[in-house]
Amino acid sequence: MNDNVMFDSHAHYDDKAFDEDRTEILSSLPSMGVCGVINCASDLSSAEKSIAMAEAYPFVYAAAGVHPHEAEAEGEFDRDRLARLLSHPKTVALGEIGLDYHYNFSPKEKQLLYFEEQLRLSCELSLPVIVHDREAHQDTMTLLQKYRPKGVVHCYSGSVEMAKELIKMGLYLGLGGAVTFKNAKTPLEVAKEIPLEFLLLETDAPYMTPVPFRGKRCHSGLIKYTAEKIAEVRNVPVETVYETIKENTYQLFNISRE
Numbered sequence: 001m002n003d004n005v006m007f008d009s010h011a012h013y014d015d016k017a018f019d020e021d022r023t024e025i026l027s028s029l030p031s032m033g034v035c036g037v038i039n040c041a042s043d044l045s046s047a048e049k050s051i052a053m054a055e056a057y058p059f060v061y062a063a064a065g066v067h068p069h070e071a072e073a074e075g076e077f078d079r080d081r082l083a084r085l086l087s088h089p090k091t092v093a094l095g096e097i098g099l100d101y102h103y104n105f106s107p108k109e110k111q112l113l114y115f116e117e118q119l120r121l122s123c124e125l126s127l128p129v130i131v132h133d134r135e136a137h138q139d140t141m142t143l144l145q146k147y148r149p150k151g152v153v154h155c156y157s158g159s160v161e162m163a164k165e166l167i168k169m170g171l172y173l174g175l176g177g178a179v180t181f182k183n184a185k186t187p188l189e190v191a192k193e194i195p196l197e198f199l200l201l202e203t204d205a206p207y208m209t210p211v212p213f214r215g216k217r218c219h220s221g222l223i224k225y226t227a228e229k230i231a232e233v234r235n236v237p238v239e240t241v242y243e244t245i246k247e248n249t250y251q252l253f254n255i256s257r258e
């Protein structure tokens with residue numbers, strides 16, 4: 001049994017930002033209090049790398065899927081290859097998937113096609129989804145209502161009202177470094193208003209580095225600053241935040257507590 005309490009439900013250690021010292025960083029995470037990391041894929045070859053890391057480190061789990069940014073470059077949706085990656089015993093989710101109308105790196109139609117195909121697959125396989133929604137709240141909501149998957153909306157950036165709709169559907173909300181930012185009005189309201197039972201902690205490492213390390217590369221150990229901020233606005237001990245969220249994460253992703 002692992003006494004560490006920090007579960008990072010969303011990171012990208014296959015990112016090139018970790019090419020120089022990936023092994024050192026990953027090996028050092030348990031000594032910082034990290035008990036688990038879900039490495040989220042950006043495309044199918046990234047999913048293969050996530051699985052390789054999950055095989056090498058007991059506390060690392062993989063999510064396999066195609067991010068909206070990569071949908072165009074990925075070409076045709078390869079359902080069979082994705083299903084194979086999802087059948088690995090350490091693949092705990094389909095992700096990250098979703099819509100990004102801020103950057104539109106892939107045409108909207110392609111993003112929608114990929115999102116919908118992957119939602120369909122998650123329902124067939126009963127696997128939770130890790131959803132990316134940037135400036136695409138309406139379409140994201142419509143498709144989540146249509147398929148009703150289990151899962152999490154990561155780096156949640158919508159309103160408190162939408163958050164309440166999502167948790168009514170049994171979905172979780174991922175909160176990361178954004179809650180520590182000076183202009184973080186909405187994420188903080190969500191951190192305060194939404195029951196802890198529906199929140200997950202995440203870093204999105206190497207991105208979204210919390211204050212006071214903004215501008216530096218993020219890693220799962222820095223999740224501490226996000227957890228402390230959530231504890232502060234809810235007026236509860238940080239241990240409560242860690243323990244409840246660790247339990248939420250185990251439950252959603254069906255991870256054994258051993």
Ligand SMILES: [Zn+2]
Pocket residue numbers: 010012040096204
């Ligand atoms: Zn991500």
